[in-house]
Amino acid sequence: MTAQAFSHTIGNDIESRIGELITRHCSPTDRSLSGLDCELLYDEVVRQACVSSEGGKRLRARLLLAFYDVLTARNPDDVARGGALDLACAIEVFQTAALVHDDIIDEADVRRGKPSAHKALASLAAARYAGSTERSAAALGSGLGIMLGDLLATASVDIVNEATSILPNYERIMSGFLTMHREVEIGQVLDLAAEHLSLDDPDELAKNSLAVFRWKTASYTTIAPIRLALLAAGVDERNASDTAEAIGVPLGLAFQLADDLLDVISNPEVTGKPVGGDIREGKRTVLLADALSDADHEQADYLKRAFTAPARDAATVDRVIALFSGTGAVSRSKERIASLWRQTQNALDDARSTLDLDDADLAALHDVCSRFIPADIRD
Amino acid sequence: MTAQAFSHTIGNDIESRIGELITRHCSPTDRSLSGLDCELLYDEVVRQACVSSEGGKRLRARLLLAFYDVLTARNPDDVARGGALDLACAIEVFQTAALVHDDIIDEADVRRGKPSAHKALASLAAARYAGSTERSAAALGSGLGIMLGDLLATASVDIVNEATSILPNYERIMSGFLTMHREVEIGQVLDLAAEHLSLDDPDELAKNSLAVFRWKTASYTTIAPIRLALLAAGVDERNASDTAEAIGVPLGLAFQLADDLLDVISNPEVTGKPVGGDIREGKRTVLLADALSDADHEQADYLKRAFTAPARDAATVDRVIALFSGTGAVSRSKERIASLWRQTQNALDDARSTLDLDDADLAALHDVCSRFIPADIRD
Incomplete structure (x- = not known):
């Protein structure tokens, strides 16, 4: 086959x-x-x-x-x-x-x-x-x-x-699955809190956004699937958790960063989704934090006004997208993703010895992980 | 002590x-x-x-x-x-x-x-x-x-x-606990459906209400506590489930019927709650079904109008309470509760041999079960 x-x-x-x-x-x-x-x-x-x-x-x-x-x-x-x-x-x-x-x-x-x-x-x-x-x-x-x-x-x-x-690992698997439930629920609360974060401290904003990604997305997208697979295959608890975190955290963060980036740079004719949906909703993202961090005074003012307004029209969305590119936030997100993807690959390579993998095993795992991030953003 | x-x-x-x-x-x-x-x-x-x-x-x-x-x-x-x-x-x-x-x-x-x-x-x-x-x-x-x-x-x-x-019975206890979750969730959906039931068929209304009681209330109030206790004490699955259903279903239904009845006949100075809260909310109860079933044409018309109106004022609540008594629905609920309590006691007595209980054990179980129904309604 x-x-x-x-x-x-x-x-x-x-x-x-x-x-x-x-x-x-x-x-x-x-x-x-x-x-x-x-x-x-x-x-x-x-x-x-x-x-x-x-x-x-x-x-x-x-x-x-x-x-x-x-x-x-x-x-x-x-x-x-x-x-x-x-x-x-x-x-x-x-x-x-x-x-x-x-x-x-x-x-x-x-x-x-x-x-x-x-x-x-x-x-x-x-x-x-x-x-x-x-x-x-x-x-x-x-x-x-x-x-x-x-x-x-x-x-x-x-x-x-x-x-x-x-x-095998009956109770551990159940416990891991319930931990995943709780982490997503915690992440959802953090996400609701993040909506009200001040835009005056881009560094705090980026840290909070990354925490939301870790809890709301990476938890069940990458960490839990790897952890549960390892436990089900009979790997011990400590090794399963450490390996799942090492691979799953950077991969899950990269996945969410790529998702947010695609919302801004993708071609609506290819994705079938209108561009800038997150901006229209006023979502606090790492892109916004990076843009605020590198913006000049006038650009920062514009972004703050746009994201504290009750709604954003098409012209505002276009201007914000232009600012995300112009301030370098888009490039910085790409760099963040590439760096997280390198961390993921290194963690996979480290798993060669802990999980006793051969070249074909590793290639299969690199392949399945790579599907979480579009190729043109990954490298 | x-x-x-x-x-x-x-x-x-x-x-x-x-x-x-x-x-x-x-x-x-x-x-x-x-x-x-x-x-x-x-x-x-x-x-x-x-x-x-x-x-x-x-x-x-x-x-x-x-x-x-x-x-x-x-x-x-x-x-x-x-x-x-x-x-x-x-x-x-x-x-x-x-x-x-x-x-x-x-x-x-x-x-x-x-x-x-x-x-x-x-x-x-x-x-x-x-x-x-x-x-x-x-x-x-x-x-x-x-x-x-x-x-x-x-x-x-x-x-x-x-x-x-x-x-003991690890997986059975978890499965019983999750069944309880699901039954309450199903009961909640049934309860939302019951709000929209036609008032023209009191028999169907009573059956639906009792089904809501079984799923939304008896499930976690009486059936699951008994079932989980038995499993935790090492009783086998079949015996635990049968005993819990035999005692828990009638006790749980009696508990909810008594709760609904107290809403109508209790003394607000004793309970601290205003009388007729369920009526004000337009709740479909067994009391309402029984009242509709025994009402004359004019009384039934009044009840139907009252319970399909968007809201009910204090005078309507008083009139409905009077009709619940006058039609015999209050007496019928008391009879229902007394009958269910007798079923509960019989099921407890049956458990003497299946669970190997002595007189003191039985007395303790009768006592804890009796707390679910006020004494003056019970007998």
Whole structure:
């Protein structure tokens, strides 16, 4: 099988397994609800759980499986591999749970090109309960969305509990998975706090943004997938944590920096997304911190006024993008990403001895990690 | 020690342990946030987690410990008893998580006599970010509240993961705890659906309400505490589940029916709560279903108009209370409760042989179960 065909097969496995797992772990444990009127709405919520989970790139699941497969290649075990696949799916299910709550908090209408979960549930409520006003349908959509996020978070842990029964390091895997939950939740609080940070101290702003990246993104994007893969492959706790942090922290930070950078420099005709979305929303990013840090007095004034205003129009977005380039913030972000990517590669090389890897193993891991950062930004 | 003094000691143990566990399981795993501006807000969120958890009657924790202590009295083990105490606390922490989200969904301003969590966090946001308008402070309060609920839900599972390492039936306890999470989440969705039920079919309305009680209340109030106690004491899965359902379902339903009844017939000078709060909110209850079922044409019309109106004033609340009595719905609820309490007592008596209990054991279990229903309603 070619590498591309193999990757495609893994993708299909992940995709179909996620659907199965969500349906099973979100369904009532007995049939006592059968035929009741209120059961119908619950069925719709489970359907939405599946819809919301579709359409991800599954980068996190693929990262976990790549590490697991490399480490177990000498002693493959089909049953345990099934457990590792479920761990990989559990991270994706957790991500969906987090995104559902995130979209309620950010009042986001669209996710992965479809209505966000609470919006879809509000439309459903409006259609189902003809008497409901738009406001009550919106409130019902948010209420159901909060519960949908809770149900998916519970399902993700339930999947892990089931998967770990056929894997080593049972309690450690569960503990690692719950640590990931908590880190993302902490990161979300930090992100809400960051919205209100003063723009007068760019250094503090950059530090806070990087902390948000570490907790809200790197936690479940790169650190947890590697850590859980290693634990599932039988690596001891200390080694698994140290290796996951060494590789996962720089890779996760680079991933988020690249994501923020693409928002500013990407071609909307290629990505299908309008450029400057983060700027329109007034998001505090490392790009903004770097721009403020290198701006002259007049430029800094403009940026501060733009980001403290209630909203930003298209002309302001264009001017801010120009300033991000002009002040050197874009170049500095590229340098930050390249440096973090070098750290990631060094950490991978260090893992050669600790994890007993050969050249082919290392190449496979470099490859899967490289997918988190677009090639033209990476080097 | 007298029974009262003993009960008081258990209460203190539970209370102080909950505070310890929340602080530990909600805190960042490393010190990388130290000194950052955004850490301050996170500290406030953890503080609110502790405040929100205070003031409960701890009925659920006490129920779990009573069953556990009776079953392990012949072979007491201090270390395992510590694990059981943590399981008991985990249920209370989960309840707080569920209430925090519930209050956001219901837009409730007050909980246990204090501002609800999202309201308290909104006040905090308004004070902390002087520039924020009232609307943005409210939105930030809700966002932080959603995260606080998520953090507490994660903490509750983390507490169980740690506690089970010193208890038998490890995976079963975790699975039972997660089933409880899911059942409450399903119950919450059913409850939101029930708000929109037609009032033209009182029988369907009563069935739906009882289903909500089973999933949203009995699940974590009575079924899970008994089931987890039995598993922690080494009882096998089948026996633990059957016994917990047999006792917990009728007791949990009776508990919720009594709670709804007290809302209508209690003396506000004794309870400190205004009478008829559920009616004011237009809640679909078994009382309403029973009243509609026994009402004459004119009374039914009045009730339907009252409960489909956008709001209900004091005079309407009084008239509805009079109709709940006049139609016989209050008496019928008392009969329902008495019948469910008899079922509970019979199930307890049946457990004598399956759990190998003596008279003193049974008396202790009857006593702890009886606390879920006021004496004057029970018999």
